[in-house]
Amino acid sequence: MAKDAKVQSKGETFVGDQTETLVESAPAGEPGHKAIWRTRLKSRVRNLSRSTQFVLAAALILGLTMFFVGKLVSARIERAAVQSAAEAGAHYMEAFLEPYVQEMSRDSGLSAASVESLDHLMDSRSLKRHIVSIKIWRADGTVVYSTDKSLTNRKFPMDEIAEALKGNVVTDLEDLDQEENEFERNLHVPLYEIYAPLRDFNTGKVIAVGEFYEMAASLEQEINRIRQQVWMVVGAATLAMLTLLFFLVRRGDKIIQRQQVALRLRLLEQTRLHVSNAALQRKITTATQEFSRINELTLRRIGADLHDGPAQLLTLILIRLDDLAEHCADVDQESMETIRGAATDALREVRDLSRGLALPEINDLSLVEELQLVGQRHEQRTGTKVKLKLGQLPEEAPLPLKLCIYRFVQEALNNAYRHAQGKGQVISGDYLNGMLIITVRDNGPGMAADALMGDAQGRTRLGLAGLRHRVESLGGMFSIDSSPGKGTAVNAQFKL
Template identity: 70%
Template sequence: MAKVTKVQVKVEAFVAEPTQASLESEVSPASAPRMSWSAHILSKTSKLSRSTQFIIAATLILSLTMVFVGQLVSERIQRAALQSAAEAGAYYMEAFLEPYVQEMSLSNELSEKSVKALDQLMQSRSLKHHIVSIKIWRADGTIIYSTDKSITLHKFPIDEIAEALKGTVVTDLGNLDKEENEFERERHVPLYEIYAPLREFGSGRVIAVGEFYVMAEGLVQEISRARQQVWQVVSAANLAMLTLLFFFVRRGDKIIHHQQVTLRARLLEQDRLHAKNAALQRKICNATEEFSHINELTIRRTGAELHDGPAQLLTLILIRLDDLGEDDSRVDQETLEAIRSAASDALREVRDLSLGMALPELNDLSLTQELHLVVQRHEQRTGTRVALHLDKLPLVAPLPLKLCIYRFVQETLNNAYRHAAGQGQSIRASYLNGVLLISVKDSGPGMASNAMVVEAEGRARLGLVGLRYRVESLGGLFTIEPSLVMGTTVKAQFKL
């Protein structure tokens, strides 16, 4: 005989109702303040340490898990206890009730004799100590026997006996809110009801349903003790887990905090070194600019001294020699001519040298005017032509940069005249995205890639090396693009 237990517990309804209420509250207009409150809580917890945040989150999650597991295990224990009690009670009561209902297979009624026998059975001490009341249901929902005589031959809905009519045992704990349970409710004691199918001897056909209410005090106490044990075990396990996790996370939090402090100290040290390096770089740039300015002043003063000193003396020598030359009797004319020629050559060389070392006044000139000036002077001195291509250049530039550009263009044009006979001389200047680019090009025979460093005789090209040093001292970039086929291009790039 297959027997399946169907348990309906009030706890499930208790859990379902708050859940539904919570869902309704989520869609209610009052959810907006709750969101702001949760945001406030999040802002507060974000200021806590990682280990504290983890423990709070873990406690919430594990607590919810503990409640779920404890509730699930408690329900399973209650279901199992009711199952066991229902199975035992059903076997017990079937043995008592089935002999009295056999006559229902023919008349579908209980005889007066059977009713009296059942009433005497209910007066038994052993049975009365456990059983509060008995009901026998007909298949159409009519109660044909009951301890409470007021509901005998009354018809009720067959929902609660439907499963029992199919041959299964149905049990429920404390569900006494139906109309036919008034007698049981007046006892004010915990009861659980069992619906057991009553079968016909021989055929096994269900001819009635026996319902009986059993004292549940012992069962309730047993279920309560089991629940307490379950909650104690689950709580102890969660507490142990939280403790272990706290120590592990706390240790990791200390390591992370120590690494953060170390990293912050290293970043501060790096920032300090970066600021120190920047200050040193500014000092170097200032010193380089000062050196360049002093160097230009020194060269200018040297040129002036050469012009005012030796050149004047040589001029005086030539004048005196001219005076001596007028007296043919006193000095040999050939000797005088040789002295005059040597003095003239010396004077020309000193003047050329002083003109090369002297710079025009550049303070009031823009870069465009400065480039026009250096090209004009080169063309006048050499008698060659220079193509000048200028984009829009900055109107204001520092004096050291002007001096550097002037010397760069002057030296490269001199090299173009010396080594390329002034063929294809051109200057191109552009300014884009804060970068000033000056390039000087010629179309001469070209030069080898290592010609800047060593000549055939092994002597360094001091002019080009000096230009490199001059450009790089101002933070610029000096490049040469030599070619063995035709022409050479020299470039200077500055970031303004």
């Protein structure tokens, strides 16, 4: 039987056995069990250290690689050993058989004398220790001589002898399952067959093929010994590489673990600091709001004191001056008018100060109503026009924020009146994506963005720096848009 046929037969047997085994061993609930098994396996693998996971993966990959390398090397060594033994045996047998087949260059078969000589040769005790059977093939696949006489003059497939007819030595460790090998199978000993070309002495042409079966016990022992050596070398090399890789990865794994511990400690420290900072921020916000409330109360008290104190005294002075002017004819009227004018101006200024310091009750006002109120009061106080451009603003807002917005708009309008003569005064308000935006602009001469406002006498007052501090104390953002000749826009943004 041919080699391809043998391989096909083995493959069919293996597939059939494997399929049958899988079907018989598969229980009814196997898919569920497989899923549970995979989940447990993945969980256990994830719990392993990185170095262990690497070694397992490397052992799998490297093991498979070295397994195939070992198989390939073993197969090559086995093939080389068999081929070497076959060629040696072929040269040995050619020396015995070629003298008896020279007549086949003229005839199609062997003479009775040649057959008798070959039988006598096979009875040799020294030859029987190595060679158990001989066949001589004609070029058409007919057996012209065989130790098993039942095969003589029978024709068989030419798969193996075709290569030998080309002058090559063909060999294989056979399972002896071909039809012509029944005699050899019944010997029940390990054999390997060799096909050797037999040539004409004169022309060197291949005139027949000699097939002989040699005892394979010693050859198999030698092959097994070499195979063991190969696998020992491959195994030792694989183990050495895995050990080296393990120690290298283990070292890196320890470094990573130390870094992870350090990072966890830093993360815990950062978390603690974040919590502490958040608590401090809340305290700062509460303190700022409380300070704003106390500041407004203080301003109200100062305004009330001005109204109830100096304002009343100045009023009394004006009344007394009127009485004095009526009952004293000798009083210098020009001096009286000067004193009355000064007192009147002082009273007006004190009342303006007290009115500016004391805020109206804005607890119950919405942001829209508050902005309308501050614009209206500015118009009443200055006689200028204030335009409102208000979008959809929140109905509710904290009191500190309302106070801050009122003071911001009030001071920005005062600056617009003082430095832009109240031209183009506009209050804008909008609420977009959680951001409250308040803007006061004018059409004055403009200014530098970081300028601080001061009066003609050089006295400092609550200007842009004060506005910035007031807005930023509540977590807002303060900005100025201004350029010479294009007016000024003062912006405050608060995140609600």
